[in-house]
Amino acid sequence: MTESNDNRALDWFTPCRFGVLLAVLVFASFPQVILGLQTFVFRDYGFFAYPLAHFQRDCFWRGEIPMWNPYNFCGIPFLAQWNTMPLYPPSLIYLTLPLEWSLGFFCLLHLWFAGLGMFFLTRRWTGSNFAAAFAGTVFAFNGFTLNLLMWPSHLATFAWMPWVVLAVELAWRDGGRKIFLAALVGAMQMLAGGPEIIFFTWTLLLALWIQQLACGGNGAAATRGKMFWRFPVVAALVFALTAIQLLPFLDLAAHSQRDSGYADLRWSLPLRGWANFLVPMAFGNTWDTGVFFQHGQGWTSSYYLGIGALWLSLLAVPCVRERRVWLLGAVAVVAYLFALGDGTPIYPALRKVLPQLSLVTYPVKFTIIIAFVAPVLAAFALANVERIKKQLLLFGAILFALVVGIIFWTQHAPMLGDQPRAALLNGISRAEFLILTGAILLVLARKSSAGIFRAAPVALILIAWLDVFTHEPAQNPTVPPAVYAPGFLNQMHKLQPLPAPGGSRAMVTPMAAAMFVHTPLGDPQNNFLANRLGCSEDCNLLDNVPKTDGFFSLVPREGEALAFWFYGATNNNFPHLEDFMGISQITSPDRIYAMQPRTTFLPLVTAGQNPVYLSDADTLNALIEPEFDGSKMVFLPPDEKPLVTVTHQTSARILESKFTDQTVDIEAEAAEPSLVVIAQTYYHDWRVLVDGQPSPLLRANEGFQAVQIPSGRHHIRLTYADRAFQTGAAISIPAWLACLACLLLVKTKRWFR
Numbered sequence: 001m002t003e004s005n006d007n008r009a010l011d012w013f014t015p016c017r018f019g020v021l022l023a024v025l026v027f028a029s030f031p032q033v034i035l036g037l038q039t040f041v042f043r044d045y046g047f048f049a050y051p052l053a054h055f056q057r058d059c060f061w062r063g064e065i066p067m068w069n070p071y072n073f074c075g076i077p078f079l080a081q082w083n084t085m086p087l088y089p090p091s092l093i094y095l096t097l098p099l100e101w102s103l104g105f106f107c108l109l110h111l112w113f114a115g116l117g118m119f120f121l122t123r124r125w126t127g128s129n130f131a132a133a134f135a136g137t138v139f140a141f142n143g144f145t146l147n148l149l150m151w152p153s154h155l156a157t158f159a160w161m162p163w164v165v166l167a168v169e170l171a172w173r174d175g176g177r178k179i180f181l182a183a184l185v186g187a188m189q190m191l192a193g194g195p196e197i198i199f200f201t202w203t204l205l206l207a208l209w210i211q212q213l214a215c216g217g218n219g220a221a222a223t224r225g226k227m228f229w230r231f232p233v234v235a236a237l238v239f240a241l242t243a244i245q246l247l248p249f250l251d252l253a254a255h256s257q258r259d260s261g262y263a264d265l266r267w268s269l270p271l272r273g274w275a276n277f278l279v280p281m282a283f284g285n286t287w288d289t290g291v292f293f294q295h296g297q298g299w300t301s302s303y304y305l306g307i308g309a310l311w312l313s314l315l316a317v318p319c320v321r322e323r324r325v326w327l328l329g330a331v332a333v334v335a336y337l338f339a340l341g342d343g344t345p346i347y348p349a350l351r352k353v354l355p356q357l358s359l360v361t362y363p364v365k366f367t368i369i370i371a372f373v374a375p376v377l378a379a380f381a382l383a384n385v386e387r388i389k390k391q392l393l394l395f396g397a398i399l400f401a402l403v404v405g406i407i408f409w410t411q412h413a414p415m416l417g418d419q420p421r422a423a424l425l426n427g428i429s430r431a432e433f434l435i436l437t438g439a440i441l442l443v444l445a446r447k448s449s450a451g452i453f454r455a456a457p458v459a460l461i462l463i464a465w466l467d468v469f470t471h472e473p474a475q476n477p478t479v480p481p482a483v484y485a486p487g488f489l490n491q492m493h494k495l496q497p498l499p500a501p502g503g504s505r506a507m508v509t510p511m512a513a514a515m516f517v518h519t520p521l522g523d524p525q526n527n528f529l530a531n532r533l534g535c536s537e538d539c540n541l542l543d544n545v546p547k548t549d550g551f552f553s554l555v556p557r558e559g560e561a562l563a564f565w566f567y568g569a570t571n572n573n574f575p576h577l578e579d580f581m582g583i584s585q586i587t588s589p590d591r592i593y594a595m596q597p598r599t600t601f602l603p604l605v606t607a608g609q610n611p612v613y614l615s616d617a618d619t620l621n622a623l624i625e626p627e628f629d630g631s632k633m634v635f636l637p638p639d640e641k642p643l644v645t646v647t648h649q650t651s652a653r654i655l656e657s658k659f660t661d662q663t664v665d666i667e668a669e670a671a672e673p674s675l676v677v678i679a680q681t682y683y684h685d686w687r688v689l690v691d692g693q694p695s696p697l698l699r700a701n702e703g704f705q706a707v708q709i710p711s712g713r714h715h716i717r718l719t720y721a722d723r724a725f726q727t728g729a730a731i732s733i734p735a736w737l738a739c740l741a742c743l744l745l746v747k748t749k750r751w752f753r
Helices: 015-029 044-061 089-096 099-126 129-140 143-150 152-174 177-192 195-215 224-254 271-277 307-319 323-339 346-353 355-359 363-383 389-412 420-446 450-469 488-493 510-518 524-533 539-543 557-568 575-580 616-623 638-643 723-745
Strands: 284-286 292-294 505-507 583-588 591-597 605-607 610-613 633-636 652-659 663-670 674-678 686-690 693-695 698-700 704-709 712-720
Touching: 015 099, 015 129, 015 450, 044 089, 044 099, 044 143, 044 152, 044 524, 044 539, 089 099, 099 129, 099 143, 099 152, 099 363, 129 363, 129 450, 143 152, 143 363, 152 177, 152 195, 152 224, 152 363, 177 195, 177 224, 177 723, 195 224, 195 323, 195 363, 224 723, 307 323, 307 363, 307 389, 307 420, 307 450, 323 346, 323 363, 389 420, 420 450, 488 524, 488 539, 510 591, 524 539, 524 591, 557 616, 575 583, 605 652, 605 663, 610 638, 616 633, 633 638, 633 698, 638 698, 652 674, 663 674, 674 698, 686 704, 693 704, 704 712
Parallel strands: 505 583, 610 633
Antiparallel strands: 284 292, 583 591, 605 674, 652 663, 663 712, 674 704, 686 693, 686 712, 698 704
């Protein structure tokens, strides 16, 4: 499978040259972002990634680790979310450089890094620089990877995937320092914070490890015995290195809304979805913001691999006699079947057997595996293209016939909302790319002309890039960086009072939240600014405005139950509950982009309430009753009754309260033992000191906090102290020091051969 040494055309793609070529392609795709003239804004980039980076940056420059976010859901864990990337070292790029430029650059840098990693992996597996360069280009530029640009954490995790596979395989084959190098590489992917991609990476590694144990390791120098223990050692080291992040995440997951019964089969790959691998604009329409989506698919705007990459990857499995190819082909088939979700009985049945899969939402995410496997298979086929000329023509003819059939399908049996003309033009252009790719592949297979042959490798890579670059309208609209300017909300609304931590909150009504999602404006810039005006999703972080909802993967279970009840009830007008939650600004009933003041809101810290003991279900019902008055009564779970001696409403008052991101200081005075209620999300990592002495934290009003104090004047201090983080730090810091020391001291061979 190795190319001849005198084949200069194919051997031209050295790592350095390919790195430069890939950088040129990245720049050609997004020059306005790299030059800082514009920035990404579409969907989760603007509504989630950028606001979270803004919050993290503020914490960084205050010298704080971002443990708790007080601005969303009345308070929510931040570091434990994992996909917030608080401990990922390359995050320093956007924490230290101007954010409106550096976050986009961070994403594009990982796009380049992804392609480079795939180059090294496939070069080792195929022995061909050219095949590796093609695979690296396809891995960096396909519809799925470009969709990931709106999620910096997912893109960073995906970019590390080939590096982890390469490093861990080298570790179990060669041992030595490569074990510690693999652990460090795996730790970097872990800290990037894409749980599903990490799960897929290590599942694929497990399959490769088992195959090599069973079949002798594809010529590995290691004995089966050494390979048997090296892989688990690497996995254990990765866990130790990242325990500082993993343990808080696992703790939050255990206390979140995603319990073992949680399941979300939305956005499965439709049964007709195979057609979009060939004609990406079949069976869908262009949204108001100019981005194309399949019907019923909202997670990814595309999973198109490129017609040439698909052709070669399909060709590899039956034509290349290599166990690794057969394994990867089988993995791709299984991933495709799982991606269909409830379209087949396979994946729902598997979730019943393995309830832990509930943490993986949206079955279409299994196309992540296909996006990884396909470039590798394409590289194997390309490295053997001279030997499979006959099969090449046969598979090309089949794909061409399928494209023609899909075009006919979209024109004569369109779905409601389809764009037949767009599908027609899209299908014709894919057929043209198929023909052009086939011509170049025939040149490479036959070496018909020395001059043409020397240009063919670069031409094939450029065509693969151009195919993906033009396969749909832009997946990542860009806008001027000024859309992220802080203070925009108050500048436009002049809010009085202005919600602030410890003071009051804003609330987006359920009707407004639904309209923001389902009726976007046509222009991406105006759409984002309108959402900022309405305090939608996590845009409030850009203006430091606390509010009652937000957009996060994991929410503490009690707080999520209250939010679901609050936002899902038929009658969404609960003024007494809104008063208790400190809502001073709420969406205007006739203008969803405007806020109107509320004057009856309570302070976030109150005292003297009468305790009433109710179950969680009864508490949720009682909170929305007209009789509820948060200044006079508080609902506690029955199991906390032994911790409370207060039996009635008391005379008590709050003299002063001060909130920071991770602490609350309260001065309270009471004529007799009393309850102090804090309208902040209850989470078990909050610790209470009353006059310096530990005191129980009570769960009040389903998902908020309360503390009992004795008579007299007292100082109450609440501190967010994540014990899982502290335990993880005690494991990870020595592990990093030990791995770095071993990396320097243990001898080994070259890293990449």
